[in-house]
Structures are given as structure tokens and as C-alpha cells.
Amino acid sequence: MEGTDRSSDKPTGLAVVLALARQMVSRDARVRGDVVIGAGLELVGIGLGIGGPFALKLLVDGLYTGQIEAFPMMVYVGLFVLTWTGANVVGVWRMIYSTRVIDRLSQQLITAALESHLPEAARARDADRGQVGGQLERLPFSLMVVVDGLIWRAVPLLIQVLGSLWLLAGIIPLRYALIMAVVLAGYVGATWLGATRHQALAQTANAAISVLSRNFTDVLRNARRVVLNGAVALEIDRLEGQFADKRLANGRMMVGLLNMSLCQYGLVGGGVLLLLVLAGLDVLQHKMTVGDFVLLQAYAFRLASPLSGFGFILSQSAISIANIADVMCLCSEPERTAPVSAAKPGPAAISLRNVSFGYGPGLPGLQDINLDIPAGSFTVIVGPNGSGKSTLAQIISGLLEPSVGTVTVAGEDMALAPRSARHMRVLYVPQLTGLFARSMLSNALYPPTAQTEHGLADLLAQWNFYEAGRQVDLRLEVGEQGERLSGGQIQKLELARIAGIKVPAILLDESTSALDPASEEAVISTLRQTFGGQTTLVLITHRIRLAELADQVLFLKGGKLVRQGTHAALLTDSAAYASLWRSAGP
Numbered sequence: 001m002e003g004t005d006r007s008s009d010k011p012t013g014l015a016v017v018l019a020l021a022r023q024m025v026s027r028d029a030r031v032r033g034d035v036v037i038g039a040g041l042e043l044v045g046i047g048l049g050i051g052g053p054f055a056l057k058l059l060v061d062g063l064y065t066g067q068i069e070a071f072p073m074m075v076y077v078g079l080f081v082l083t084w085t086g087a088n089v090v091g092v093w094r095m096i097y098s099t100r101v102i103d104r105l106s107q108q109l110i111t112a113a114l115e116s117h118l119p120e121a122a123r124a125r126d127a128d129r130g131q132v133g134g135q136l137e138r139l140p141f142s143l144m145v146v147v148d149g150l151i152w153r154a155v156p157l158l159i160q161v162l163g164s165l166w167l168l169a170g171i172i173p174l175r176y177a178l179i180m181a182v183v184l185a186g187y188v189g190a191t192w193l194g195a196t197r198h199q200a201l202a203q204t205a206n207a208a209i210s211v212l213s214r215n216f217t218d219v220l221r222n223a224r225r226v227v228l229n230g231a232v233a234l235e236i237d238r239l240e241g242q243f244a245d246k247r248l249a250n251g252r253m254m255v256g257l258l259n260m261s262l263c264q265y266g267l268v269g270g271g272v273l274l275l276l277v278l279a280g281l282d283v284l285q286h287k288m289t290v291g292d293f294v295l296l297q298a299y300a301f302r303l304a305s306p307l308s309g310f311g312f313i314l315s316q317s318a319i320s321i322a323n324i325a326d327v328m329c330l331c332s333e334p335e336r337t338a339p340v341s342a343a344k345p346g347p348a349a350i351s352l353r354n355v356s357f358g359y360g361p362g363l364p365g366l367q368d369i370n371l372d373i374p375a376g377s378f379t380v381i382v383g384p385n386g387s388g389k390s391t392l393a394q395i396i397s398g399l400l401e402p403s404v405g406t407v408t409v410a411g412e413d414m415a416l417a418p419r420s421a422r423h424m425r426v427l428y429v430p431q432l433t434g435l436f437a438r439s440m441l442s443n444a445l446y447p448p449t450a451q452t453e454h455g456l457a458d459l460l461a462q463w464n465f466y467e468a469g470r471q472v473d474l475r476l477e478v479g480e481q482g483e484r485l486s487g488g489q490i491q492k493l494e495l496a497r498i499a500g501i502k503v504p505a506i507l508l509d510e511s512t513s514a515l516d517p518a519s520e521e522a523v524i525s526t527l528r529q530t531f532g533g534q535t536t537l538v539l540i541t542h543r544i545r546l547a548e549l550a551d552q553v554l555f556l557k558g559g560k561l562v563r564q565g566t567h568a569a570l571l572t573d574s575a576a577y578a579s580l581w582r583s584a585g586p
């Protein structure tokens, strides 16, 4: 799928339409067959649309001159009705193919956007997933509007216009075809200008819709917070405010559209008036037949009505194009070109040299960190809230890039490892990992673990997953974010998965925070035993008591590494650490 790098500006409306049109005929999209069959049906529909009025003209001329017999009259009537019904049936039939094309395109765009955006979303705790979710949800409808309404209609409409003009020029005086051509060209010109002006308004309206859908998702996700704090009315008020913004943006867009349609219909109405008055005069003067008049008006309205329908499509298209452009911006080339080099087997030593990082100008981060974590050791990172522990963990695991300095894992510079392969070197287990709304088993056997069902059941039993006597049902559906499990059970399930992962280093970010002290010690001891020195284990924790079990402790404060060493050494070396230790109580 062709994408637009997210760092570049949003693609223009024309670029979006051209990218989609190219995709429709590209081999990769595997929709060329459907496009060809659909286009064939469209041509049949066009032929019927042009032929119908011609049959009517012959009928009217025959009736007017009285030279038509009953049988040919019935044939012409039959032909006229058949072309009309046939054109409508073929139109619906054709939609089967355009719908298939749209389904395939939306699948490709959504998967490409997800593939590109997921790493980005994983990096930021505050990633606007709701907004992206809303954009992806609206995509199929937007594609329906743009592909079916705009791209698919534009070419057949042009063929229909040219075919009708050509037929008219062969039957009635040339000036009628010329006037009609000028009117239609003026119509298209007015539409184009209007659509160009309309685009900025449509983007504002699209942004308002995105804000609304993000907030819907956010409020739903935080339903407990809202309800338990009696804030339903407050949130509804907020949403109503956003609805008002959306209404305003839509209102502005629709006024722009009204102005555009005044120009369009003024032009088309004036043109049709001129054509029919001239034709009427020619009929009165016997320069044209009544059938010619009927043919002329039939073509004029047949062409004008899809064109005017086009106005509505354009209004929807602008907002849909803005949505498709948003999704295309999410799609960047996946990092497939870089060969995914396997990590060196065995435990990894980790070292940081002069590492600094900032979340942005004036925002906190890390300053000049130098540290060494020996291969196969168990290291604990401690420090007050906001001291930079999670930030450090994300730097070590390559999720965040340091502003300066280097992170080396098993002698390899992490900056040079492809993003998609960094988890094979250091696996970061973030704070507050949710679970999939799947079974316990499928969550705990989630890659890259080699955990088995049997091993899982053993570990959970050993870690007292349930109170004594109750069997663990691994088929249990855990619900949204694991809501049917307790906080400690979610962590035990996740840690049982971790126990089956073979990777040079694992970094647990407060992954034991919800465990009772006895379970926590049991879990740490099992992990150390299972890894058997073959995996370097790093744990971020506020349970400073765990520092006693560790080979070494990293003590952070205010984004700086205050001390690194054994617990015993830190107790004597650092007054701040000693005070933290004392504050933990006996």
C-alpha cells in the first residue's frame, strides 16, 4: 500500500484520489479483476442510458407523424422501458464489484496504518488511540464515498457526456451539442472551484469529528472514573460542547456547499433554459422534430442530474478525503528493508554511556546517565515517583531514543538494531500492561513466550493464583483489559508468560507491584531460577525491600543516577538511599 510519511504534510485531495485510483489498478491490490468487470457493467449501463432516450425519440416522432404501426410502437416502448430498468439493475449489479474493491482497499489501508502506527502507539503512554481508532472506523465509509461516488463515477460520467453529445451532434443542429458542452464544462469548472474552497472547511469539520470520536472512546474507556465520581452530566456537557463545535464546522461547510450549488444550478438551469427555448423555437419552425426536442431534454436532464448528485458526493468526498488523508498519514513504510538480525544467544551485559533524554523543551527526562548491568545479573531500579525509572527502562529497551549518548546491549549499539528486532535483545514489560479480552491461556501463551499450558498451570498453582483449593480454569475469558481478574492475578498471569521467554535481557517495570509480599518474593525467586543466569533481569520497583535480593541496585532521583552498587554499599554510601530504605519501615 502506498503511504505518505507521517512527517510530511497531509496529501492533498487530488493526491489522495490519484493514490486510490492507482491502487485500484495496481497488481498488489488484487482488485483489478473486480475493477474490470465493474467497469464493463458500467459501460453497459452507459449504453442503456444513452439508448433509452433515443428509443423514446423514435417513438415520439412516429406518434407525432402518425406513421408508426402498433407493433413497432410497442417495440419502442418496450425498448425504452427495458433500457431504463436495465440501466438501474446493472447499476446495482456493478455495486457488487465496487463494494469488493472498497472492502479490499479499506482492509489494505487499515492494516498498513495499524502496522505503521502500533509501534508509535506503543512508545507513547498518552498515544491518542481513540482518535486513530475513530479515523480507522470511518475509513470504509469514506472509501465508499470517494471510490464509489467519485472515482468510479467520474470516468463513466465523462463517457456518457461525450457519447450523448456525439449522438446529439449527429441528429440535431451542432449548436445544441456545443451549448450543452459549454454548460457542462462550466458546471464542472464551478464544481472544481467550489470543491477547492470547500476542502479547508471540510478538514476543519473532519478534525471536529475526530476530536469527538476520541472523546467518546476516552469517556467510555474511563466509564468507571466517570460514573464512580458522579461525573456523567459533566462528561455529557463536555461532549455536547464538542457536538456544538462539530455542528459549527459542519454548518460552515454546508454554507460553502450551498454557495457552490447556487453557482452550479444557476449555470445548468440557465443553460437548459436556453437549450429548450431554442429547441422549442426550432420545433415551431419545423427545423427539428418533437422527438429531437424530447431527446435533447432527456439528455440535458440525464446528464445534469448525476452531475448535481456529484455536488452532494463532493460535499461528502471532501470530508472523506480528509479522513483518508489522515489514515494515509499514519502509513509509513514498515521497517522491512532492514534485515532482522538475531540477538547473540546468552545473557546480555547492558551499558549506558553519557545518556541524556528529554520529553521536550522544558520537560523532564534523564541527565548524563552512565551505568553497567552485568550479564545474567538481577538488578533493581529504585527511586521516588517521577525520578525517571520508566523513562530509563524505555531507553534501555530501545523504545525511546536517547538525545545523546549510547546504549549498548551485549556489545551492540541499540540505536543500530532495527526497531522491530529490539525486543529480541531487551524485552520491556511496561507498567500497567492490560490483557486482551481473550482467554487466560491465550494471554499467557502470547508470543514470544515458549510457556506451555502445563508449565503455566504449575506456575499459577505455585504462586497461589486462587485461594487454596480452587482450580485454575485456563479457558476463562478474562474480559476487557482482564477485568474478571484481580490486579495481582493479572500480574501473575503476565509473569508466568514472562517466565517462558528466552531473551538476553528482560526489564520488568513495576510488574510485581500488585502482588502481596510473599507472592512477590516467590515470583522473583522462580524467575531467577528459571532464567538461570541466562537472562539479565532488571526490575523497577517501589518495594525497596527487594533491593536486598538483587545483585545490584540503581538509585535514581530527579532524572539522575545517584548511585549504583549493592544494597549494602548504597546504604553506607548514600544518605538519600538510606533514608528511602528507612522510610520503607521494618
Ligand SMILES: Nc1ncnc2c1ncn2[C@@H]1O[C@H](COP(=O)(O)OP(=O)(O)OP(=O)(O)O)[C@@H](O)[C@H]1O
Pocket (backbone or CB within 6 Å): 124, 125, 126, 359, 363, 364, 365, 383, 384, 385, 386, 387, 388, 389, 390, 391, 392
Ligand atoms: N510522554 C511523556 N511526556 C512528557 N513527560 C513525560 C512523559 N512520560 C513521562 N514524563 C515525565 O518524565 C518524568 C519521569 O517519568 P517516569 O515515568 O520515567 O518516572 P518513574 O520514575 O517511572 O515514576 P513512577 O515511580 O511514578 O512510575 C516524570 O516527571 C513524568 O511526568
